[in-house]
Amino acid sequence: GENVEQHPSTLSVQEGDSAVIKCTYSDSASNYFPWYKQELGKRPQLIIDIRSNVGEKKDQRIAVTLNKTAKHFSLHITETQPEDSAVYFCAASTSGNTPLVFGKGTRLSVIA
Amino acid sequence: NAGVTQTPKFQVLKTGQSMTLQCAQDMNHNSMYWYRQDPGMGLRLIYYSASEGTTDKGEVPNGYNVSRLNKREFSLRLESAAPSQTSVYFCASSEGTSAVGEQFFGPGTRLTVL
Numbered sequence: 001g002e003n004v005e006q007h008p009s010t011l012s013v014q015e016g017d018s019a020v021i022k023c024t025y026s027d028s029a030s031n032y033f034p035w036y037k038q039e040l041g042k043r044p045q046l047i048i049d050i051r052s053n054v055g056e057k058k059d060q061r062i063a064v065t066l067n068k069t070a071k072h073f074s075l076h077i078t079e080t081q082p083e084d085s086a087v088y089f090c091a092a093s094t095s096g097n098t099p100l101v102f103g104k105g106t107r108l109s110v111i112a
Numbered sequence: 113n114a115g116v117t118q119t120p121k122f123q124v125l126k127t128g129q130s131m132t133l134q135c136a137q138d139m140n141h142n143s144m145y146w147y148r149q150d151p152g153m154g155l156r157l158i159y160y161s162a163s164e165g166t167t168d169k170g171e172v173p174n175g176y177n178v179s180r181l182n183k184r185e186f187s188l189r190l191e192s193a194a195p196s197q198t199s200v201y202f203c204a205s206s207e208g209t210s211a212v213g214e215q216f217f218g219p220g221t222r223l224t225v226l
Contacts, residue, residue: 043202046215049214094212104152
């Protein structure tokens with residue numbers, strides 16, 4: 001089955017700097033790659049997703065890139081702010097009836 | 113539109129006790145999921161229901177049972193709780209059509225087994 005690896009497990013950046021989180025997946029049939037943000041004590045919430053027919057997607061300060069050949073995808077956050085501090089999870093799935101497989105998460109700390 | 117709701121929010125059990133975690137969604141979603149979240153382990157799938165009337169095991173199903181009561185509700189039962197089941201439990205739902213889409217999570221249940 002699918003296996004998703006996520007790195008790094010923790011990341012500290014200065015406010016205003018960029019942060020990059022990387023994930024690799026094993027199943028070449030995976031075609032949906034969402035990123036979730038989980039603030040302390042809250043539920044995970046979708047922040048951006050990308051499908052296999054797209055190489056990059058942006059939403060304001062957040063972007064996701066996908067390299068299907070290498071089977072990896074990355075989350076890029078620019079101009080980081082203290083409210084970006086949270087745990088971020090990547091995930092992968094092959095179809096609507098197949099559950100998401102999550103990475104183990106990255107704890108991002110933005111230092112003011 | 114409440115989205116995904118879970119009860120209870122907190123629960124403390126003694127080893128060997130049983131309990132059922134309740135989950136409901138009002139988005140007319142076909143698929144529902146139960147995850148547990150432990151520090152450093154991410155979100156691990158316990159059971160899921162791709163559609164009403166079906167349930168399947170996930171990564172960590174031992175010690176749990178589920179019931180898809182109807183399209184809205186998906187419950188998780190611990191028959192004989194163990195300290196290793198201390199965790200935060202999240203229910204989630206998605207449309208579950210052929211085109212995969214967003215999973216919506218409930219607020220979670222924090223369970224402690226003594």
